[in-house]
Amino acid sequence: MEREVVAYPDPVLLRETKKITEITPEIRELAEDMVETMYAKDGVGLAATQVGESWRLAVVDVSGPKERSSLIFLVNPEIIETSGEVESEERCLSVPGFQGKFKRAEKVKVRAQDLDGKEFVIDAEDLLAICLQHEIDHLDGRVILDRSSRLKRSLYDKKIQKWLKRKKRSG
Ligand code: ZN
DSSP, rough: OOOOOTTTTOOGGGGGBBOOOOHHHHHHHHHHHHHHHHHHTTTTTTEEEGTTOSSSSEEEEEOOOTOOOOEEEEEEEEEEEEEEOOEEEOOOTTTOEEEEEEEEOOOOOEEEEESSEEEEEEEHHHHHHHHHHHHHHTTTTOGGGGOOOOEEEEEHHHHHHHHHHHHHHHH
């Protein structure tokens, strides 16, 4: 089932997530729903916080919503090694209308578990490396605004406040 994507400044996006100690049917269902939501929104990654759930769980598929050939479920992912530095241009489904350039590690090694609780390690570079860093940021309660300049962030905050007021007035 596709779920609604939560947008900044919803506090769930800014809270650190809980580690998953048991992969229950609810966690599996959440993971499947996240995949459906990611594809429906043409995304290449989605973190549980983005559908309002505070679990350390993310899904990525950098092949894109049309191809759908590289799906990875990440339970409790952690970055265990990084190297190099690149500048990446990123957007986020939860920060609509915002785009920025950020410094990221060029390569990352990520340790996680799959939906059967089996541990694995990914050596990632290029888009997958960026995507993993972006999603793990979400699981640490960080959005791309936290990595942008104070000025860019305050401009975006103002825009959002205006937009929320307008929404309130129109009911
Ligand atoms: Zn995001």
